[in-house]
Amino acid sequence: MWPETKEILAQRMKAVSSLAEQHNRTLDYGLRVHVIVRDTEQEAREYAEELVSKLDDGKGSSIRDRALDSTSLGVAHQAKNREIADGFGYIEPHLWTGVGRARSGCGAALVGSTDQILSELESYRKMGIRAFILSGYPHMDECVSFGSKIMGQLETCSLPHIYGRVPDPPPLTPLAAGERT
Structure with a gap:
């Protein structure tokens, strides 16, 4: 799933889960979202604004329109998220839609301090979201920031191991052959 308000995500998850139950299936959910984490919320918000400070909205629209999706x-x-956002681009206290002004696809970022981002990720986990695809801009800088501030505090797991669905023998791929830590 891509970011929307937690209320909308919960409604979608409930609706799809009820359909899956009719077929004796249980679903796991994942969320694709960008992250901007800094020591303080103010620093994170300022960085978010800096990212789009020089963006021409016409150019952003052109970029979005030429994307295959x-x-x-x-x-x-x-796009609806951007329409309902407040004057600063937020649809929830830490969910900022500004990144969607310049790209198609996932168009929102979690923005906040370390504790706020951890809290947001935990609230999604409590909703039933078990997998996350996280990124930021510029990619390497935000990867380092997230890694140093957040990653070590997250509980991680391997869903194939949890469900007992690890192939035996494992496939000869870099992910399967690598040791999980």
Whole structure:
């Protein structure tokens, strides 16, 4: 899933889970979202604003429109997020839609201090989201920031191990052959 308000995500998850139950299936959910984490919320918000401070909205629209997914339902939901956002681009206290002004696809970021981002990720986990695809801009800088501030405090798991669905023998891929820590 791509970011929307927690209320909307919960409604979608409930609706899809009820359909899955009719077929004796249980679903796991994942969330794709950008992250901007700094020592303080103010620093994170300032960085978010700096990211788009020189963006021409016409150019951003052109970038979004030429993307292959520009007519997808998910992209439409991201556009709706921008429409309902407050004057600073937030649809929830730490969910900022500004990144979607310059790209198609996942168009929102969690923005906040270390504790705030950890709290947001935990609230998604409590909703039933078990997998996260996280990124930021510029990619390497935000990876280092997230790694130093957040990663060591997250409980991680391997869903194939949890469900007892690890192939035996494991496939000869870098992910399967690597040791999980």
